[in-house]
Amino acid sequence: MAETVTFKIDGTEHETSPGTTVAAAMLNAGVTAFRTSVTGEPRAPLCGMGICFECRVKIDGTENVRSCLEPVREGMESETGG
Amino acid sequence: MAKKRTEILVIGGGPAGLAAAKAASSHGKKVTVIDENPDFGGQIWRAEKRVLSGKAKELLDSLEKNGVEMLASCTCVAALPDKRILALSNGRTFPIAYDKAIIATGARERFIPFPGWTLPGVYGAGGLQALVKGGFDVSGKRIVVAGTGPLLLAVAAYLKKKGGNVLMIAEQAPFHKILGFGMSALRIRGKLAEAWQLRKEIRGIPYRTSSIVTEAHGEYSLTEVSIRSSGQDSRIGCDLLGVGWHLVPDLEVPDLFGCGLSARGVNADRYMRTSVDEVYSAGETNLVGGVERALIEGEIAGLSAAGKRKLARSLHAKWDRLLGFSDRMHETFLSEPSELRKLATDDTIVCRCEDVPFGRIKYFECFNKAKLQTRLGMGSCQGRVCGAACEALFEWDRNSVRPPIVPVRVSELANLKTEND
Numbered sequence: 158m159a160e161t162v163t164f165k166i167d168g169t170e171h172e173t174s175p176g177t178t179v180a181a182a183m184l185n186a187g188v189t190a191f192r193t194s195v196t197g198e199p200r201a202p203l204c205g206m207g208i209c210f211e212c213r214v215k216i217d218g219t220e221n222v223r224s225c226l227e228p229v230r231e232g233m234e235s236e237t238g239g
Numbered sequence: 240m241a242k243k244r245t246e247i248l249v250i251g252g253g254p255a256g257l258a259a260a261k262a263a264s265s266h267g268k269k270v271t272v273i274d275e276n277p278d279f280g281g282q283i284w285r286a287e288k289r290v291l292s293g294k295a296k297e298l299l300d301s302l303e304k305n306g307v308e309m310l311a312s313c314t315c316v317a318a319l320p321d322k323r324i325l326a327l328s329n330g331r332t333f334p335i336a337y338d339k340a341i342i343a344t345g346a347r348e349r350f351i352p353f354p355g356w357t358l359p360g361v362y363g364a365g366g367l368q369a370l371v372k373g374g375f376d377v378s379g380k381r382i383v384v385a386g387t388g389p390l391l392l393a394v395a396a397y398l399k400k401k402g403g404n405v406l407m408i409a410e411q412a413p414f415h416k417i418l419g420f421g422m423s424a425l426r427i428r429g430k431l432a433e434a435w436q437l438r439k440e441i442r443g444i445p446y447r448t449s450s451i452v453t454e455a456h457g458e459y460s461l462t463e464v465s466i467r468s469s470g471q472d473s474r475i476g477c478d479l480l481g482v483g484w485h486l487v488p489d490l491e492v493p494d495l496f497g498c499g500l501s502a503r504g505v506n507a508d509r510y511m512r513t514s515v516d517e518v519y520s521a522g523e524t525n526l527v528g529g530v531e532r533a534l535i536e537g538e539i540a541g542l543s544a545a546g547k548r549k550l551a552r553s554l555h556a557k558w559d560r561l562l563g564f565s566d567r568m569h570e571t572f573l574s575e576p577s578e579l580r581k582l583a584t585d586d587t588i589v590c591r592c593e594d595v596p597f598g599r600i601k602y603f604e605c606f607n608k609a610k611l612q613t614r615l616g617m618g619s620c621q622g623r624v625c626g627a628a629c630e631a632l633f634e635w636d637r638n639s640v641r642p643p644i645v646p647v648r649v650s651e652l653a654n655l656k657t658e659n660d
Contacts, residue, residue: 173374174288174374175288176287176288176289176290176374177288177373177374178370178373178374180370180373180375181370181371181373181374181375181376182374184370184375185374185375185376189359189360189459189460190359190459191359194357194591194594195592195593195594196594198357198594199359199459199460200357200359200591201359201360201460202362202366202370203350203361203362203363203366203591203624204347204348204350204362204363204365204366204369204624205362205363205365205366205367205368205369205370205373206276206282206347206365206366206369207275207276208347208348208489208620208623208624209366209591209620209623209624210592210618210619210620211591213619219330221619221646225369225370225373226275226276226277226312227277228277228289
């Protein structure tokens with residue numbers, strides 16, 4: 158297994174170790190607002206296990222993916238602000 | 240996608256589901272296990288960076304030997320007629336036909352709204368642990384762990400081990416209740432060693448009983464929390480807050496199947512049969528009661544579903560002994576929620592998906608009436624978070640579920656129609 162995985166958050170390249178979830182990798186990269194709520198508040202992961210949907214982002218063009226359930230893959234692109 | 244058919248379908252690959260799959264497959268049954276997560280083991284055996292060890296690995300190895308089909312990242316989104324479910328994986332749906340189903344969907348954290356709880360940096364207690372296991376680096380971060388339940392100690396110990404600067408554990412239950420719980424837990428073999436180990440690991444972290452987080456502060460993310468400890472208010476600066484109010488069973492799937500439910504979980508008999516023919520249920524889905532109990536219930540369910548009633552019966556004595564532990568846990572933690580009900584102010588958001596504040600729902604008499612008027616519980620999580628919150632805040636009954644229980648693209652549901660034709 159490769160020692161690092163390269164992926165993008167909002168167009169910027171980042172590296173992380175294999176087995177890291179997208180949510181964890183984004184937190185490590187300093188992302189605080191994963192999505193914007195219906196009244197405009199910044200939101201970030203709450204439950205860490207796929208229940209709350211607060212960590213949802215766009216991954217490789219698919220919207221509303223729960224980033225806490227998704228391991229980072231080489232070349233993956235995630236986008237916040239959904 | 241190809242249709243699937245199996246003899247025994249296990250929904251949920253945590254301790255109960257894996258134990259059920261092992262028991263049934265050991266008696267020659269064709270078993271399929273699905274789990275929404277990318278890895279098996281459930282929340283309690285969630286592995287660091289996806290590498291499982293110990294009991295979880297042992298069980299998974301035996302399932303592989305028995306030829307059990309394992310479908311990870313696969314969610315049950317609906318129960319279909321003729322003993323089939325609609326599964327969702329990688330955005331695609333497909334039916335799975337079964338002879339018998341075993342539901343082992345486990346439990347999730349209970350969240351209770353308080354001012355500031357929607358700020359980035361506020362997590363569930365178990366939620367924070369899960370994210371750290373997924374690779375979130377908390378070294379050097381100032382962390383407060385709060386809420387109620389035995390989970391808080393394990394979470395604090397884990398975060399400390401990972402280099403987190405755990406400032407405090409704020410436990411809502413009063414000291415005398417914790418003491419009573421601790422004493423009764425000691426009667427169960429293994430719990431003493433477990434408790435002793437935990438005590439060593441959390442040495443140096445202040446453990447405050449009768450303490451709650453009353454507010455989280457910060458502009459864009461968390462910077463401080465207010466804590467009320469035995470009536471005394473104080474504020475402490477921190478980067479992360481992990482706050483959870485014990486656990487509630489995950490009932491969306493059993494509800495889809497039409498299983499009889501009570502406030503504590505699925506109503507299953509001593510053979511883990513639900514009110515629906517050929518549908519069994521095991522583990523925390525039935526009653527939040529810890530991993531030992533989940534393993535036994537899983538085994539009983541697997542044996543029953545495989546037609547081995549006598550073997551299932553031989554486990555009843557052991558199962559009965561663990562029953563008392565759950566009762567004591569429920570008696571100790573979150574037995575006095577009255578103070579928590581006063582934390583939310585009118586503008587505190589209760590439904591995070593639709594941003595519905597406390598002030599807009601407090602005069603309704605039930606969840607459904609509030610839902611119709613305010614969109615409470617109508618967002619992506621479909622009431623999974625605010626449903627349990629409203630149970631705690633207003634004693635409202637659970638919101639009923641409607642399929643699909645997670646968002647599914649309309650085109651995928653249209654495919655289903657074609658398959659039926």
